[in-house]
Amino acid sequence: MADLDIIIQDAHVVTARDVLRTDIGIADGRIVTFGENLGDARSEIIDAAGLHIFPGVIDAHVHFNEPGRADWEGFETGGRAFVAGGGTAFFDMPLNSSPPLLTVEAFDAKCRLAPKATADFALWGGLTPFNLDQLEALAARGVIGFKAFMCDSGLEEFPAADDETLRFGMATAAGLNLPVAVHAESDEFVRRLTEERLAHGLTSARDWLDSRPIEAELEAIGVAL
Numbered sequence: 001m002a003d004l005d006i007i008i009q010d011a012h013v014v015t016a017r018d019v020l021r022t023d024i025g026i027a028d029g030r031i032v033t034f035g036e037n038l039g040d041a042r043s044e045i046i047d048a049a050g051l052h053i054f055p056g057v058i059d060a061h062v063h064f065n066e067p068g069r070a071d072w073e074g075f076e077t078g079g080r081a082f083v084a085g086g087g088t089a090f091f092d093m094p095l096n097s098s099p100p101l102l103t104v105e106a107f108d109a110k111c112r113l114a115p116k117a118t119a120d121f122a123l124w125g126g127l128t129p130f131n132l133d134q135l136e137a138l139a140a141r142g143v144i145g146f147k148a149f150m151c152d153s154g155l156e157e158f159p160a161a162d163d164e165t166l167r168f169g170m171a172t173a174a175g176l177n178l179p180v181a182v183h184a185e186s187d188e189f190v191r192r193l194t195e196e197r198l199a200h201g202l203t204s205a206r207d208w209l210d211s212r213p214i215e216a217e218l219e220a221i222g223v224a225l
Contacts, residue, residue: 003027007038011048014055024053056088060144061181064090066113068098079117089120091144095158102131102158107141127169127180128159135172145179150220151187160187163223184220185212 006026013020013034025033059082065072082090092114094101101107101123114121125143127135135146146169148161161169166182173180193211197203 003042004032004038004040005029005043006046007040007044008046008048008053012050012052014052019052054086057086058089058091059087060091061093062090063093063096064114064117065096067109069096072096075113075116079119082117083119087119089122090117091122091124094124094126094147095149095153095155098157100126100155100158101138101143102126102128103134104137104141107138107143124181126158127161127165127173129162129165130157130159132165132168132172135169136176139176139178143178145181146173147181147183149183150224151183151185151190153183166224182220182224184217184224186216186219186223189216189219 004025004027008024008026011022011024013022013024020034022034023036023038024031025035025038062078062082063073064075064078066074070076092110097106097110099106101110102125107123107125110123114123122144123142124145124147125135125138127146127148138146148166148169149158150166151160153160161182166180170180190212193213193216197207197211
C-alpha cells in the first residue's frame, strides 16, 4: 500500500477477539491497514518479530499529586510506571495536588508539570463549594470534566459537595457538555458507622470496611441521581 509512513512487520497483534500475526501500516499518526506485504514505508520499518502489540490503555482515574505532593507519586515516576504498563493517555484527578485543581491558575500549573509523565493526558477539575465561579473558566481551559466528593475527601482544601453545590455543578456541567464524576458515599451514613466502631475500639481494616457498606454508596447514588 502506498503512502505509509511506518510499517510494523511480523507483529502478534492482540484484538478483542483474536491474536493476529500481521503487519501494521501507519499514516499520519494513525493505524490505517493490516496485512502482509504492505510495501515500503516512507519513514520507518520496525521489525516486531516475537513481540505482541496491544491497544494502548486509557486510564480515566489516576492521582499523580503534583504540584505539592510529588513524594506521594509524581508525574515523572507515575508516568514511567503508567507507560511501562501499556498506558498511552491518562486523566489526572484534581484533589491530591497542592493546591487542588479548583482554579484556572491551578490548571495552568499542573499543565506545566504533566508532560513529565511522557504520555498524553487530560485533567479533571474539582467541583466543591469553593470554586463554583470557576467551572466555566476551567471548561474553557480544557478540563475533561468535574470531580465531586459526596463525603469527606480527607483534605480540607477539597471539601465535600453538599446537595446545593452538586445540583448547581451538575447543571453547569450539563450546559458545558462535560461529565461530573462523584465519589459516592453518604457522609452521614459513614460518619455514624465510623463513630460507633471507634466507640467500641474496633479499628481493624475489616472494621473500616464494615463502616462503608454498600448501602452508604447506594444512598449517595440516589442523591446524585
